[in-house]
Amino acid sequence: MDWDVIKSKLDTLLAQGRHSQLRGALMMLNPVDIAGYMKELDAEKLLLVFRVLPKDMSAEVFSYMDSDQREMLVGSIGDAEITALISEMFVDDAVDFLEELPANAVKRVLQNTDPKMRGIINQFLQYPENSAGSLMTIEYCDFTPDMNVSDALKNIKETGVDKETVYTLYLVDKQRKLLGTIPLHKVLVAASDTMLTQLVDPGIISVNTLDDQEVVADTVRKYHMLSIPVVDGEGRLVGIITSDDIMDVIEEENTEDFEKMSGLAPAEESYFKTGLLRLAANRLPWLLILMFTSIISGAIIARYESVLAINILLSASIPMLMDSGGNCGQQASTLMIRGLALGEIKFRDLPRVLWTEIRVGLIIGVVMSGVTLVRLLLLNGAALDLALVISASLFATVVLAKSIGCTLPLIAQRVGLDPALAASPLITTLVDASSLFIFFNIASKYIL
Amino acid sequence: MDWDVIKSKLDTLLAQGRHSQLRGALMMLNPVDIAGYMKELDAEKLLLVFRVLPKDMSAEVFSYMDSDQREMLVGSIGDAEITALISEMFVDDAVDFLEELPANAVKRVLQNTDPKMRGIINQFLQYPENSAGSLMTIEYCDFTPDMNVSDALKNIKETGVDKETVYTLYLVDKQRKLLGTIPLHKVLVAASDTMLTQLVDPGIISVNTLDDQEVVADTVRKYHMLSIPVVDGEGRLVGIITSDDIMDVIEEENTEDFEKMSGLAPAEESYFKTGLLRLAANRLPWLLILMFTSIISGAIIARYESVLAINILLSASIPMLMDSGGNCGQQASTLMIRGLALGEIKFRDLPRVLWTEIRVGLIIGVVMSGVTLVRLLLLNGAALDLALVISASLFATVVLAKSIGCTLPLIAQRVGLDPALAASPLITTLVDASSLFIFFNIASKYIL
Numbered sequence: 093m094d095w096d097v098i099k100s101k102l103d104t105l106l107a108q109g110r111h112s113q114l115r116g117a118l119m120m121l122n123p124v125d126i127a128g129y130m131k132e133l134d135a136e137k138l139l140l141v142f143r144v145l146p147k148d149m150s151a152e153v154f155s156y157m158d159s160d161q162r163e164m165l166v167g168s169i170g171d172a173e174i175t176a177l178i179s180e181m182f183v184d185d186a187v188d189f190l191e192e193l194p195a196n197a198v199k200r201v202l203q204n205t206d207p208k209m210r211g212i213i214n215q216f217l218q219y220p221e222n223s224a225g226s227l228m229t230i231e232y233c234d235f236t237p238d239m240n241v242s243d244a245l246k247n248i249k250e251t252g253v254d255k256e257t258v259y260t261l262y263l264v265d266k267q268r269k270l271l272g273t274i275p276l277h278k279v280l281v282a283a284s285d286t287m288l289t290q291l292v293d294p295g296i297i298s299v300n301t302l303d304d305q306e307v308v309a310d311t312v313r314k315y316h317m318l319s320i321p322v323v324d325g326e327g328r329l330v331g332i333i334t335s336d337d338i339m340d341v342i343e344e345e346n347t348e349d350f351e352k353m354s355g356l357a358p359a360e361e362s363y364f365k366t367g368l369l370r371l372a373a374n375r376l377p378w379l380l381i382l383m384f385t386s387i388i389s390g391a392i393i394a395r396y397e398s399v400l401a402i403n404i405l406l407s408a409s410i411p412m413l414m415d416s417g418g419n420c421g422q423q424a425s426t427l428m429i430r431g432l433a434l435g436e437i438k439f440r441d442l443p444r445v446l447w448t449e450i451r452v453g454l455i456i457g458v459v460m461s462g463v464t465l466v467r468l469l470l471l472n473g474a475a476l477d478l479a480l481v482i483s484a485s486l487f488a489t490v491v492l493a494k495s496i497g498c499t500l501p502l503i504a505q506r507v508g509l510d511p512a513l514a515a516s517p518l519i520t521t522l523v524d525a526s527s528l529f530i531f532f533n534i535a536s537k538y539i540l
Numbered sequence: 541m542d543w544d545v546i547k548s549k550l551d552t553l554l555a556q557g558r559h560s561q562l563r564g565a566l567m568m569l570n571p572v573d574i575a576g577y578m579k580e581l582d583a584e585k586l587l588l589v590f591r592v593l594p595k596d597m598s599a600e601v602f603s604y605m606d607s608d609q610r611e612m613l614v615g616s617i618g619d620a621e622i623t624a625l626i627s628e629m630f631v632d633d634a635v636d637f638l639e640e641l642p643a644n645a646v647k648r649v650l651q652n653t654d655p656k657m658r659g660i661i662n663q664f665l666q667y668p669e670n671s672a673g674s675l676m677t678i679e680y681c682d683f684t685p686d687m688n689v690s691d692a693l694k695n696i697k698e699t700g701v702d703k704e705t706v707y708t709l710y711l712v713d714k715q716r717k718l719l720g721t722i723p724l725h726k727v728l729v730a731a732s733d734t735m736l737t738q739l740v741d742p743g744i745i746s747v748n749t750l751d752d753q754e755v756v757a758d759t760v761r762k763y764h765m766l767s768i769p770v771v772d773g774e775g776r777l778v779g780i781i782t783s784d785d786i787m788d789v790i791e792e793e794n795t796e797d798f799e800k801m802s803g804l805a806p807a808e809e810s811y812f813k814t815g816l817l818r819l820a821a822n823r824l825p826w827l828l829i830l831m832f833t834s835i836i837s838g839a840i841i842a843r844y845e846s847v848l849a850i851n852i853l854l855s856a857s858i859p860m861l862m863d864s865g866g867n868c869g870q871q872a873s874t875l876m877i878r879g880l881a882l883g884e885i886k887f888r889d890l891p892r893v894l895w896t897e898i899r900v901g902l903i904i905g906v907v908m909s910g911v912t913l914v915r916l917l918l919l920n921g922a923a924l925d926l927a928l929v930i931s932a933s934l935f936a937t938v939v940l941a942k943s944i945g946c947t948l949p950l951i952a953q954r955v956g957l958d959p960a961l962a963a964s965p966l967i968t969t970l971v972d973a974s975s976l977f978i979f980f981n982i983a984s985k986y987i988l
Contacts, residue, residue, distance in 0.1 A: 249729050362882075380911065386864070434810075459828075463828065
């Protein structure tokens with residue numbers, strides 16, 4: 093059925109106040125789509141639809157709602173209802189939600205939850221932002237080495253109802269130290285008296301609570317995992333992170349790289365949720381820095397005023413030199429930043445990368461300066477020495493831009509800076525200034 | 541244990557020819573790590589380690605190996621061994637591998653596989669590249685509506701051994717039409733006489749064989765799925781795609797966007813695997829296009845030569861104007877391209893986005909031109925009219941750049957072009973030319 097049809101049916105049921113039919117209709121939908129439908133409702137209708145939802149669905153729908161929709165909802169329901177909601181949610185979703193609430197609201201809500209849940213949530217709220225600890229959930233099944241397959245299946249049946257994932261079994265000892273992992277499908281196809289220890293996967297792949305989410309995403313991706321166990325400093329299992337949350341992390345990290353490469357401070361919220369002043373504030377720092385560095389290029393132009401006066405083609409070539417240099421540098425730096433992010437390029441590859449980029453630069457330089465030489469001679473009717481000076485400058489600019497573009501990100505990574513942040517916006521400035529410098533030096537030597 | 545220690549132990553066992561111990565040691569490792577270890581071996585040792593691997597691991601390790609390692613291996617083993625390998629691999633991995641082989645080798649290999657497998661592989665090889673069909677696997681469990689929980693578990697036990705994922709049960713009718721999906725954990729916790737039809741999730745989320753991988757990734761991410769069913773034109777279940785493959789798709793799509801935004805043709809292979817000429821060829825088209833468009837900016841400079849002659853500060857301001865315009869435009873376009881990719885911004889938001897960007901541009905423009913005005917007056921001792929002309933041009937450039945930067949990607953998307961490709965590299969050129977045009981017009985009006 094078409095989404096617009098579904099929406100209009102829900103709208104009708106809602107408008108006519110046929111609540112039990114509305115509940116029935118909602119039960120046919122995916123919780124993500126219900127949250128999507130609720131996005132466009134006003135506060136009153138939002139509350140109504142939310143209360144019509146079956147209890148076991150409302151917590152899941154709530155976890156897919158936008159933060160301002162949640163805020164609206166929280167404003168209209170009482171503390172008791174919020175507390176009930178939180179106890180129905182997975183711990184990671186509940187923590188996400190509490191992090192959005194004002195501090196006094198969090199305190200009020202937590203006072204009403206049971207002490208065990210309160211303890212867990214408080215602990216979770218203390219993990220650094222974007223750490224494995226802040227991402228993990230505690231809804232997983234753990235098992236001990238003395239269990240066999242039929243024990244394990246019984247255990248899942250008894251406790252597995254509200255587990256976010258039961259698809260990997262975690263084997264722990266009495267101190268909760270993680271001994272190994274077992275994919276559920278191995279358990280399902282094994283004879284019922286098989287000991288779990290016989291089914292354990294070779295090697296334990298896990299992350300630490302304090303590991304950055306980027307490390308978590310890289311590990312999950314590398315080992316093709318559905319979920320990854322999180323251990324504390326003593327190797328004890330404290331939680332798991334599931335692959336659906338990892339996908340969000342991957343997109344978040346990519347967005348951050350895109351933003352940094354364009355000289356934007358990483359945004360906390362999506363575009364439309366960010367205020368005007370914040371949008372401006374995220375952009376201004378780099379714009380101001382780059383504005384000041386571009387004054388260097390301006391100063392170089394000013395210094396060589398007399399050279400520019402020789403022929404108007406020299407001034408007219410400045411945009412071409414600056415743009416081509418910037419583009420060449422950005423191409424090389426993008427490949428490096430991506431290669432670093434995906435683990436395909438490391439700092440120790442610098443000599444190899446530099447050698448590759450210099451040769452690529454030579455090829456590209458020959459083509460671009462060749463085309464430019466022909467253009468200047470034939471189309472602009474330039475004198476040979478003038479055309480040669482401009483083409484040679486372009487050639488040098490291309491090779492230099494490729495070299496700078498590949499080197500800076502690797503060095504940035506090496507000294508602990510973010511390659512996307514440190515390298516990209518600066519490369520243009522650096523290449524601009526050096527290409528103008530080369531240009532004027534060649535020009536003043538061979539034309540004057 | 542440290543990876544270097546593991547590696548040196550394996551090296552020792554390999555060098556001393558202690559094959560059964562080597563096999564034992566390898567069995568303790570994750571297949572991904574074994575493939576990582578084999579990456580650094582020469583052809584002879586590679587073959588040896590590969591043959592030492594237990595049969596059930598070798599196909600999995602093979603699917604994690606690099607394409608040139610695979611090629612090396614395929615060169616040293618016979619057709620019979622390759623055929624055996626393929627029949628052990630998951631269909632999607634086997635197809636991936638076959639797509640790398642030369643056509644005559646594929647034919648030879650397929651002749652030896654059993655007719656059913658051959659038929660499936662041939663069908664898979666025909667799906668368009670990057671379509672859902674080319675990504676999917678057929679290793680899944682399907683069930684019929686007449687089954688109850690204990691039937692289902694028995695079915696999994698009998699057939700589930702080599703299923704890539706059994707974590708979602710697919711309910712199909714006699715025509716294999718997909719009726720619904722059931723998460724395995726619901727089956728595990730239900731009473732054994734519960735009918736599967738009672739456990740079905742509301743709504744069916746699926747993709748079509750011909751859907752692009754970007755659609756697949758977006759859907760899986762939106763609905764937080766571990767795997768997604770793939771149906772043909774008649775709604776019949778033909779395969780599934782698992783979330784670990786989706787993560788690779790997400791990174792691939794992001795890499796493509798990064799490349800396009802930097803004017804690079806998307807690379808087929810990673811940096812070091814791409815030849816020098818290909819690296820150059822991927823970069824040249826946009827460099828040449830942008831080089832030619834920058835001639836427009838040059839022509840504008842040439843046309844207003846007489847204006848530049850008035851004061852050297854005018855020429856010196858060109859890099860600042862061009863760079864600031866380019867940076868402002870890129871910031872806005874990056875936010876749009878990301879918003880479009882993540883589904884947060886749509887074409888219908890254009891008026892809202894444009895209005896936001898104009899206001900952000902006004903704020904940023906005031907700050908940047910204010911700073912510039914003060915700098916010109918105090919540091920450069922410029923005359924007031926000159927300083928005002930440069931600042932006003934900067935102000936107009938910023939607002940214009942923000943407007944162009946947010947508009948072009950949305951329009952590109954609307955007319956079916958890739959926003960990352962069509963918008964990004966062109967914006968700089970467009971902004972350059974218009975900012976120079978504004979600059980010279982203001983200057984010639986108010987200073988001459």
